[in-house]
Structures are given as C-alpha cells and as structure tokens.
Amino acid sequence: MNVSAISPRWHTIAATVENKPGVLARVAGLFSRRGFNIHSLAVAPTEDEKFSRITFTVDIEGTPLDQVVKQLDKLINVVDISELDPAESVERELMLVIVEVGEQRKELMEIVEDYRAYVLNEGDGKLMLSWSARPARLDELEARLRPFGIVDMQRTGRVALPSLGT
Amino acid sequence: MTSSNPNNGGEALVKSLEYEGVDVMFGLPGGAILPVYDPILDSSIRHVLVRHEQGAGHMAEGYAHATGKPGVCMVTSGPAATNVVTPLADAMLDSVPMVCITGQVPLAAIGTDAFQECDTTGITMAVTKHNFLVTDAQDIPRIIHEAFHIATTGRPGPVLVDIPKDIVDPTNPKSTMTWYDPDSIPMELPGYRPVMEGDPALIEEAAALIAQAERPVLYVGGGVLKARAAEPLLKLAELLQIPVVTTLMARGAFPDRHELCLGMPGMHGNYTAVTAMQKSDLLISLGARFDDRVTGKLDGFAPTAKIIHVDIDPAELGKVRHYNIGIQGDCKLVIEGLIEVTEKLGASAQADRSDWRSTVSGWQEKFPLVYENSLPGDKLKPQFVMEQLRDGNPHDTILCSGVGQHQMHASQFWKFDHPYTWINSGGLGTMGFSIPAAIGAKAGMPDRRVWAVDGDGNFQMTAQELVTATVEDIPIKVALFNNSYLGMVRQWQEMFYDERFSEVHLSDNVPDYVKWAEAMGAVGIRVESPEEVAPAIAKANEIDDRSVVVEFVTDARENVFPMVPTGKTNSELVVDPSQQHLIDGEASGGDAGNGAAS
Numbered sequence: 189m190n191v192s193a194i195s196p197r198w199h200t201i202a203a204t205v206e207n208k209p210g211v212l213a214r215v216a217g218l219f220s221r222r223g224f225n226i227h228s229l230a231v232a233p234t235e236d237e238k239f240s241r242i243t244f245t246v247d248i249e250g251t252p253l254d255q256v257v258k259q260l261d262k263l264i265n266v267v268d269i270s271e272l273d274p275a276e277s278v279e280r281e282l283m284l285v286i287v288e289v290g291e292q293r294k295e296l297m298e299i300v301e302d303y304r305a306y307v308l309n310e311g312d313g314k315l316m317l318s319w320s321a322r323p324a325r326l327d328e329l330e331a332r333l334r335p336f337g338i339v340d341m342q343r344t345g346r347v348a349l350p351s352l353g354t
Numbered sequence: 355m356t357s358s359n360p361n362n363g364g365e366a367l368v369k370s371l372e373y374e375g376v377d378v379m380f381g382l383p384g385g386a387i388l389p390v391y392d393p394i395l396d397s398s399i400r401h402v403l404v405r406h407e408q409g410a411g412h413m414a415e416g417y418a419h420a421t422g423k424p425g426v427c428m429v430t431s432g433p434a435a436t437n438v439v440t441p442l443a444d445a446m447l448d449s450v451p452m453v454c455i456t457g458q459v460p461l462a463a464i465g466t467d468a469f470q471e472c473d474t475t476g477i478t479m480a481v482t483k484h485n486f487l488v489t490d491a492q493d494i495p496r497i498i499h500e501a502f503h504i505a506t507t508g509r510p511g512p513v514l515v516d517i518p519k520d521i522v523d524p525t526n527p528k529s530t531m532t533w534y535d536p537d538s539i540p541m542e543l544p545g546y547r548p549v550m551e552g553d554p555a556l557i558e559e560a561a562a563l564i565a566q567a568e569r570p571v572l573y574v575g576g577g578v579l580k581a582r583a584a585e586p587l588l589k590l591a592e593l594l595q596i597p598v599v600t601t602l603m604a605r606g607a608f609p610d611r612h613e614l615c616l617g618m619p620g621m622h623g624n625y626t627a628v629t630a631m632q633k634s635d636l637l638i639s640l641g642a643r644f645d646d647r648v649t650g651k652l653d654g655f656a657p658t659a660k661i662i663h664v665d666i667d668p669a670e671l672g673k674v675r676h677y678n679i680g681i682q683g684d685c686k687l688v689i690e691g692l693i694e695v696t697e698k699l700g701a702s703a704q705a706d707r708s709d710w711r712s713t714v715s716g717w718q719e720k721f722p723l724v725y726e727n728s729l730p731g732d733k734l735k736p737q738f739v740m741e742q743l744r745d746g747n748p749h750d751t752i753l754c755s756g757v758g759q760h761q762m763h764a765s766q767f768w769k770f771d772h773p774y775t776w777i778n779s780g781g782l783g784t785m786g787f788s789i790p791a792a793i794g795a796k797a798g799m800p801d802r803r804v805w806a807v808d809g810d811g812n813f814q815m816t817a818q819e820l821v822t823a824t825v826e827d828i829p830i831k832v833a834l835f836n837n838s839y840l841g842m843v844r845q846w847q848e849m850f851y852d853e854r855f856s857e858v859h860l861s862d863n864v865p866d867y868v869k870w871a872e873a874m875g876a877v878g879i880r881v882e883s884p885e886e887v888a889p890a891i892a893k894a895n896e897i898d899d900r901s902v903v904v905e906f907v908t909d910a911r912e913n914v915f916p917m918v919p920t921g922k923t924n925s926e927l928v929v930d931p932s933q934q935h936l937i938d939g940e941a942s943g944g945d946a947g948n949g950a951a952s
Contacts (some may be wrong), residue, residue, distance in 0.1 A: 205545070206544065206545065209487075210475065210476075210479075210487075213476065213479065214479055217479050217480060221480050252672070254672065255669065255672075255673060258668050258669035259669050261668075261669075262667070262669055263545070264483075264484040264504060264543060264545055264546050265545055266545050267544045267545040268545075
C-alpha cells in the first residue's frame with residue numbers, strides 16, 4: 189500500500205531551482221503574496237550542486253493546484269516543477285523525537301523495535317529516537333509515543349522522488 | 355561612446371547599456387551609483403535628469419509604451435530604490451518592459467545597515483519580473499544582457515539590477531574586469547523558456563469553435579499591443595466580421611473609428627461593449643486577463659459565453675475564468691494562425707452573424723455616450739473638454755493619462771485609431787503617472803505630439819517633473835482637469851456613501867496652476883468657459899519650444915457613466931441618468947437579445 193493518508197487537499201510538488209542566494213525567499217514570497225499555504229517544505233542541493241530541489245506540500249483548498257504550479261514556474265530561478273502523485277512516487281520524512289521513559293520502559297522499547305526506530309541518545313529518563321518513513325507512518329508512530337510523554341519533536345517535512353518504472 | 359574595452363565594472367555597465375541599444379535613460383545620481391555616472395559623461399546615451407526617482411521610473415514606462423523598446427532608469431541605493439518601487443509595481447501589472455539599475459552599498463557593507471542601505475532585491479522581489487544583485491564585476495555584461503532579455507521577451511515586465519558600489523568603482527580592485535561581448539557567452543537562465551508558438555491543434559480547434567459562434571466578441575487586451583499584433587488583429591476581425599472590444603490597456607489596438615469596434619468594456623465601459631460581452635456566446639480573449647474591472651462580479655460575467663483564452667503567460671489561462679480552449683502563445687503568432695485556419699475553412703464555414711451584428715449596432719444607436727451640456731455660469735463639462743481636445747489634435751497624437759475620472763473620460767471620448775497612442779496606468783492605477791509618462795513618451799518619440807491628461811489630485815503628485823521637461827527640452831502639453839476634488843473618490847462617496855464627502859475636497863483656490871506652470875518654465879493657461887476651450891487647445895498646440903499646462907476648471911458634480919457598481923454584475927450597468935428609462939425597456943425584453951440569458 190503506497191497511498192498517503194494525508195488530506196486529499198494537500199499535494200506534493202517538487203521543484204528544481206537554481207542553487208543561488210534568495211531563491212527560497214522568492215518561492216516563499218510567491219506563496220504568501222498569492223495567498224497559497226505551504227504545509228511543509230524541504231530544501232537541499234541535488235546531485236548537481238548548481239541546482240537545489242524543493243519539495244513542498246501545499247494546502248490547495250481554495251486555490252487550484254494548477255495556479256500554484258504555473259505561478260511558481262514563472263519564477264526565473266525555477267528550472268523545473270511537477271506535482272508528485274503519491275501513487276507514483278516514494279515519499280519519506282525524518283523525525284527526531286524525545287520521549288519520557290518513565291515506568292513503562294518495556295512497552296516503549298517494544299514500539300521502538302516494532303518500528304525499527306533508532307535510539308540515538310539516552311539520559312535524564314528520556315530517549316531520543318530517530319525514524320524515517322512515509323509521513324503517514326510517522327503520524328502513526330507519533331500517536332503511539334504520545335501516551336509516554338513527548339518532550340520534544342522535530343519533523344523535516346517530506347521529500348519525494350518519482351517511483352522507478354512508473 | 356565609452357572606451358571600447360572597459361576594464362572596470364562602471365564603464366562595463368555603461369557599455370553594456372549601449373550594447374543593448376539604449377539611447378535614452380532616466381535617472382538621478384547619488385552616493386552608491388556615483389561611479390557609474392562618471393562614464394555616462396563619455397557615453398552616447400542621453401541621460402535625462404529627473405526631479406524624483408518615481409518620475410524616472412514612469413518616464414521609462416512612458417518611453418517603453420510609446421516606442422516598444424525597453425525603458426531604462428538608473429537611481430542610487432536606499433530611498434532612491436524605494437522611490438522606484440511604485441513604477442516597478444506599475445510596470446509589473448501592466449507588463450511594461452523596463453530595466454532599472456539601482457546602486458547598492460559596497461558588498462562588505464551589505465547587511466550592516468549602512469548609510470542609504472536597503473534590501474532592494476528583497477523589497478522589489480514582488481514587483482519585478484526578476485531582479486539581480488550583482489556580486490562580481492565580471493558578470494556585469496552578462497547580467498545586463500539577461501535583464502534586457504527577460505524584460506522584453508515572453509510576458510514583458512520590469513527587471514531590476516542592483517549594483518554594489520565597489521564593483522563599479524575604478525579605484526577599488528573589486529571593480530576590475532575584462533570586457534567581453536555579452537552575446538559571445540551563453541545566458542545563465544536555465545529556468546526561463548518563454549513559449550511563443552501556440553499549439554497548432556488548439557488553434558484549429560479554436561478556429562472551428564469561432565466558426566460555430568453566433569454571438570462572438572473579440573476581447574482584446576494589452577497583450578495584443580505587447581505582441582505588436584494590431585495589424586493581424588484587424589485582418590482577423592474583418593475576415594470573421596466579429597465585433598471587437600478593447601480594454602483600457604488595449605485602446606488603439608483596434609481602430610475606434612472602425613465599424614466593428616465597440617470600444618472599452620468594463621466598469622466604465624460603454625453600454626454596447628459591456629452588454630455584447632454579457633450576451634455573447636463566445637469570448638475570444640486575446641492578451642487579456644479577465645481583470646475585475648472588466649468582469650464585474652465574476653459569477654455573473656458573460657454567463658452564456660464559451661471562452662477561448664490566448665495568452666503568452668500560461669498562468670493567466672484559467673486564473674480567473676475557466677476556458678474552453680486555452681492557448682499559450684504570442685498573440686501575434688496565434689492570431690496569424692487563426693487567420694490561416696479560418697481562410698482554409700472558407701467563408702461558408704462561418705455561422706450567420708447578421709442578427710448579432712444588427713443587435714449590437716442597435717445598442718450602439720440606442721446607448722451612445724452622452725452628457726448634458728453646461729448651462730451658462732456652470733463650470734466646464736469634462737466630457738466636452740475631452741471632445742474638444744480630441745477634435746483639436748491629429749489622430750496620431752500620443753495621449754497619456756493619470757488615474758481617475760479624467761482617465762475614464764479620456765478612454766471613453768477620445769478616438770484611438772492607432773496603436774501605441776494611449777498610455778496609462780491600468781493595473782496599478784497610479785495617480786501622478788501621466789506627466790512623467792508623457793515626458794518619457796516624448797523623449798522616445800520627439801516628433802510626435804504628446805498630451806498628458808491629468809486631474810488636479812494627480813498633478814500635485816508629480817508635476818515637478820515639468821521642471822525636468824523644461825531643463826531637458828522635452829516639451830509636453832498638459833490638459834489639467836481641475837475640479838478641486840479627488841473626483842473618482844468623490845463619485846464613489848456620492849453614489850455609495852450617501853453623499854458623505856470625506857477628505858476629497860482639495861481646494862478651490864490653491865495652488866495657482868498657471869503660476870506653478872510658469873514657475874516650472876512652462877506656459878500656463880486657465881480656461882473657464884466653453885468658448886475658450888478650443889482656442890486654448892489651438893494655442894497650446896502652437897507652442898513647441900516649451901511645455902504648456904492648460905488648466906480647465908471643470909464641474910465637480912460630473913460623474914463617469916456608464917458605471918458597473920462594485921460588487922454588481924455587468925448586467926446591472928448604470929447608464930447616464932438620461933438613458934436609464936431605455937435600460938428599463940431592455941430589461942423587460944424590449945430587444946431581440948438573440949435569446950441570450952440576460
């Protein structure tokens with residue numbers, strides 16, 4: 189099963205942009221002045237250092253996806269842009285989370301085992317875990333950890349690439 | 355000319371501008387841009403020294419509108435850069451090709467809150483098609499070349515190039531560079547690929563849809579002028595015998611005196627143009643963007659019309675109104691394609707449009723633009739003055755306008771028979787646009803007569819540029835419609851705020867516009883009675899060695915009609931009070947209407 193569980197009004201867009209100062213500001217500025225909402229955003233250089241890839245999830249309630257893509261494509265520094273259909277792409281997101289260990293260490297470790305999360309660090313009665321998966325699976329793990337007490341958490345926002353052979 | 359092989363950034367910048375074919379530029383020097391002003395002394399480029407940087411920007415726009423070439427302005431950093439933000443935004447909304455050079459503090463000072471520093475590229479990001487911060491003198495020829503390329507191709511627009519002082523200052527080693535021909539190296543614009551050719555299959559589909567249409571209207575926008583497509587448009591309209599409306603940005607793209615021309619649609623469009631679109635079964639939109647001032651309340655706009663939307667900017671297709679056929683491409687090329695396919699289809703393929711033509715001409719007869727003549731003792735009627743101005747000038751006169759009632763009266767009552775004779779601020783609605791724009795137009799077209807129509811509120815925003823016109827010997831003529839009010843705002847307060855006039859009365863006696871004109875080296879003429887109007891215009895036209903300001907003292911009670919009140923549909927157009935009973939007849943089914951929803 190490779191269907192994202194997030195709301196259908198959210199779409200994943202991947203843009204290849206020139207790796208130059210200010211490009212992220214241009215993209216973010218366009219979102220705000222055209223009234224589009226960014227749900228998540230991840231940006232890093234590609235295999236060619238002249239370009240970066242920005243993967244963002246947009247909330248397109250009230251704004252046709254088509255307008256978001258076309259307006260972004262007009263930015264001179266945006267080289268290529270496409271929507272990634274969740275059914276035809278692989279999406280991943282990384283989460284770092286600090287959880288209270290408390291009395292139920294055994295139950296907590298079972299979950300860690302279950303999800304094959306990594307324990308990065310331990311101390312002061314807390315565990316720092318790292319896990320990368322589909323965003324919906326992160327939601328799931330997050331929900332299971334919550335009863336133990338989440339002290340701090342950082343998720344990266346999704347990155348995605350088209351699936352091979354589609 | 356600057357030296358043939360500049361070896362520093364400042365000279366390279368000026369030589370780059372010469373290389374791009376710049377003959378006139380508009381600007382005002384200051385600290386950060388100083389090193390560039392030295393090589394200007396040796397340049398072939400004429401530099402027009404303005405009195406305020408906003409003037410430089412609007413002059414560059416006026417120049418671009420009139421000549422079709424990119425307008426160029428150059429100013430210093432900080433407050434000078436912020437002063438050109440308004441013209442940049444204006445050029446952005448009206449797709450005016452323009453290159454603006456701004457000085458910047460030295461590279462090492464950027465981000466330190468240095469004197470006259472501001473984040474120019476950050477501030478102007480939203481009001482330019484693109485902007486650059488140059489960080490290496492060696493890049494100057496390439497980036498200037500890219501700036502002109504971006505400004506003039508695809509959907510034109512303003513491009514700003516921010517230049518730190520140290521890379522243009524010959525006393526600083528950072529300015530060292532080796533000149534190269536910018537065409538000899540590739541541009542570095544991997545993400546910029548404007549599409550010119552329309553998809554031939556879509557053009558065929560469009561031609562077929564047009565052939566079936568019984569009540570079509572050609573909805574012509576500013577993109578047709580930007581594409582230099584007035585000639586093929588005339589051919590297409592005549593070939594298909596389809597009536598044409600020209601938006602505020604497209605006045606002159608199709609001759610007003612042509613029998614197929616319906617004039618301007620929209621909030622202050624004439625009855626026939628507005629109603630023909632409302633009752634149309636097919637709108638062929640060419641380089642227009644379904645602006646809210648054209649559509650009125652969107653869900654009631656042209657309810658029975660299918661849409662063919664042609665635009666060079668794909669983001670315009672479907673942005674406001676869904677289309678049946680959307681064609682991304684240059685208007686000239688697409689129109690030529692439509693002509694070719696239509697000719698192949700043959701005249702017999704076209705639906706019978708004789709009923710439509712007679713309905714439309716019936717509206718034209720029934721709802722001409724009207725106004726009441728002034729009674730003895732009244733102030734001048736602005737519509738009368740506009741007609742006199744039109745009749746007292748040749749058809750190829752370039753008319754520049756400010757923003758407000760005088761702008762709408764000009765668009766309504768002037769007859770535009772040639773492209774590029776109407777220059778105004780359509781999208782942004784920038785008061786104070788007309789005088790600097792007229793100076794820019796005159797600088798680009800010195801042999802043409804250039805009139806600025808202006809309101810008294812507008813005039814007080816940018817009149818000081820008449821000093822520039824005098825000193826630089828760029829004489830323009832100004833028809834100043836002085837009704838002592840911010841007239842359009844007054845009209846809205848009268849119609850929609852129960853005549854509660856809040857902060858719209860300027861003054862009945864100050865400033866003295868004749869004295870002000872004279873103080874700026876222009877001739878000032880005040881006109882108060884109808885019989886003085888034509889002679890004053892004739893007198894102004896005889897003066898060619900300096901600017902002339904003719905102040906027409908007009909009646910503030912006069913409103914612009916027709917009008918679609920904001921928030922209403924175009925079917926709720928309010929015509930001149932004297933015609934309202936005719937509208938009531940139309941609504942009760944008095945006309946043929948061709949069965950369209952009404």
